[in-house]
Amino acid sequence: xxxxxxxxxxxxxxxxxxxxxxxxxxxxxxxxxxxxxxxxxxxxxxxxxxxxxxxxxxxxxxxxxxxxxxxxxxxxxxxxxxxxxxxxxxxxxxxxxxxxxxxxxxxxxxxxxxxxxxxxxxxxxxxxxxxxxxxxxxxxxxxxxxxxxxxxxxxxxxxxxxxxxxxxxxxxxxxxxxxxxxxxxxxxxxxxxxxxxxxxxxxxxxxxxxxxxxxxxxxxxxxxxxxxxxxxxxxxxxxxxxxxxxxxxxxxxxxxxxxxxxxxxxxxxxxxxxxxxxxxxxxxxxxxxxxxxxxxxx
Numbered sequence: 615x616x617x618x619x620x621x622x623x624x625x626x627x628x629x630x631x632x633x634x635x636x637x638x639x640x641x642x643x644x645x646x647x648x649x650x651x652x653x654x655x656x657x658x659x660x661x662x663x664x665x666x667x668x669x670x671x672x673x674x675x676x677x678x679x680x681x682x683x684x685x686x687x688x689x690x691x692x693x694x695x696x697x698x699x700x701x702x703x704x705x706x707x708x709x710x711x712x713x714x715x716x717x718x719x720x721x722x723x724x725x726x727x728x729x730x731x732x733x734x735x736x737x738x739x740x741x742x743x744x745x746x747x748x749x750x751x752x753x754x755x756x757x758x759x760x761x762x763x764x765x766x767x768x769x770x771x772x773x774x775x776x777x778x779x780x781x782x783x784x785x786x787x788x789x790x791x792x793x794x795x796x797x798x799x800x801x802x803x804x805x806x807x808x809x810x811x812x813x814x815x816x817x818x819x820x821x822x823x824x825x826x827x828x829x830x831x832x833x834x835x836x837x838x839x840x841x842x843x844x845x846x847x848x849x850x851x852x853x854x855x856x857x858x859x860x861x862x863x864x865x866x867x868x869x870x871x872x873x874x875x876x877x878x879x880x881x882x883x884x885x886x887x888x889x890x891x892x893x894x895x896x897x898x899x900x901x902x903x904x905x906x907x908x909x910x911x912x
Contacts, residue, residue, distance in 0.1 A: 619759050619786065624684040626746065628675060631683075634742045635671045635735055639663075642730035647723055657723065666721050674706040674735075689743065696740055703736045755783040761851065762822050763787045765794075766811055766841060767829030771855060772798040775827060776805075790821050794830075811837060815844045825851040 643663055681698045682688040689695050707728060710721050722728050753759050765776055772792065777800045779787040791806040792799050793814035799807055806821065808814035811832075826845050831854075832838055845852035867878045 620686050623689075623746075623750065624686075627684055627689065627743070628679075630742050630746060631675060631678060631739060632671055634738045635674055636667060638735035638738045639667050639671070639731055642727045642734050643723070645730055646727045663721070663723070670706075670710060670721065673709060674702070677705050677709070678702045689747075692747075695743065699739050699743075700736055703732055703739070706735075707732050750786075751783045754786050757782075757788070760786050760788050761825040762790045763825045763827060764790060764814060764818070764821070764823045765792045765827050765829070766814065767792075767827075768794045768798065769830055770798070771829045773800055775829065775855065776800055776803060787825070790823060791817075811841060815840065818844060818848060818850070823848075823850060825853070827853050827855060829855050 643660065647660075678684065678699075681702050683695065683698050683702060688698060711728070713719075714721055722731070750759075760782055763779065765772055772794055776789050776792060776798075779785045779789055780800065780803055782788050789803060789805055791808060791814060793808040793811045795809070796807060799805070806817075808817075826841065828838075828841055842852060844850070869876050869878060
């Protein structure tokens, strides 16, 4: 998703979630209190319920934010987003129950309101976000809010990125041009091709480029500075993605070391606590195996 629109979409999600949670809590209250004649656990009036919702809902939004529900890495992956919505709603309900226990005050007038609030908030939040996702895709399809992209590089990663971003309605990018050898241009794309970066940078204004992705660094630092300088002077978004496949053979992390960006590549996915757990498991299994098989070897 284009970075310039990410913050606006995240803000829209926050506002939409607040409204949706108010609707979910309201429906849970109405269904149980007005349409169910059974006695209530505690008489909570509508105005009191509304006032308590004004306090509870921001807490839910903070829970959602802590789970990354307003991050593009989450809301661009549907199943991950649904799972985190369910987890966030569950944690939110637990927070309310815990607050009721500590304060000895009732937020929900009946137990069923708790159930209605959980399932209602989950279903309505999923529905709300699917609507927003559809509207966003529709806007991308008609060219609204997209980033016009120039890709610079000579590796297979250049072709792969261009191919994966070619669906503008899904990615939010319009691949306008590629600067590199002709072999990296996907055959299905009808885009402008530049054999040199100098030629591509001269037509940035005419092509209305708003984003540049570079997948290879040139031997000449002047050429690299030329690309970065062109992006900075024209206020164009610039990203560098290493095109060498060796960077992706194992688990990798990006960090800052002495003020420089650093990619740490591990040859095994077991790092950190995973490596500790594996070492502990190996030792325990080995010890048990030695004890069990010792009569055979003695």
